Amino acid sequence: MNGLVEITGVTKAYDAQHVAVNNVTLTLPKGKIIGLLGPNGSGKTTLIKMMNGLLTPTGGSIRIGGYEVGVESKAHVAYLPDRTYLAGNQKINDILEYFVDFYADFSKEKALEMLKSLDINPDAKMKTLSKGTREKVQLILVMSRNADLYILDEPIAGVDPAARDYILRTIINNYNPDATVLISTHLIGDIEQVLDEVIFMRYGHLVLYTSVDNIREEKGKSVDAYFREVFAC
């Protein structure tokens, strides 16, 4: 099988007691919007960091678009981390220029258009913005790239419901049959309508990888309700 992302037997162990990701094998196809779901500490962010080369697996391999994770794979992956990496005294406009320099696939026009529809002034400095607005700016930067794989780590947690709808519409609107969007989140109910497939993780293991409509068809309940059942405390 030839997927966009091929994760084979990937493990990340900090020591014998702390295995964050345990022997995960997954193939993600092109052109899908996929939810990466799991309770706190299930290994979602660790897996995402390994896909972006920020952590090195203890075992197994990850290939994206045929490349081992590295310089080539990174050119094709647009990544929204779970925390900010932009400096507070930078203006949005300066950051846009920085992205133009850095990423060949970055569209400044697209970013400006999205900033405008969310009423964000490109002359503003990052530190003058609210937490939610900073998150919106970061998501706009990521979605303005023309990547093969978008990896969004908790993109909607900090923003209000109206902005959440806008973000989901942005994801649908930017949908490209050759690109895949991987979204990690706890807010399943808010996004399951736009997901094709879901991955459930627990204690570093892959629990389930199936389509949203499969879960609804077989279990007669929403992914959100099914998740609560599987991970009931």
Added chain:
Amino acid sequence: MAWDLDSDRPIYTQLVERIQMQIVSGNYPPGGKLPSVRELAMVAAVNPNTMQKAFAELERSGLIITQRTNGRTVTEDAEMIQRTRKELARDHVNVFFTKMKELGYTKQEIIDLIQQAYERESNI
């Protein structure tokens, strides 16, 4: 305005029902052009792949037709549209009857209720 969808049934089935309804009600007239998958997915706030799946299902049933040059159109077969209308009506009636039986209503009571509701509606 996003479409209001149930959270416990497959999304694509609900999209099929919604589009069938629009066709049967004449909102999308026979032979008329349909919006693109992308446009309709945006309006409904659903994944374009799911909308594509719903369209494929409607194509299989013959209710919509894909033309290579002209996008998708509603069938001009009025009889097929009528048949779909009847099926949808029958489905609604079946759900209604199941619920009324659960409430313990007899045939005559149900008919009386429908009669009353119908008259109330006509008086407005």
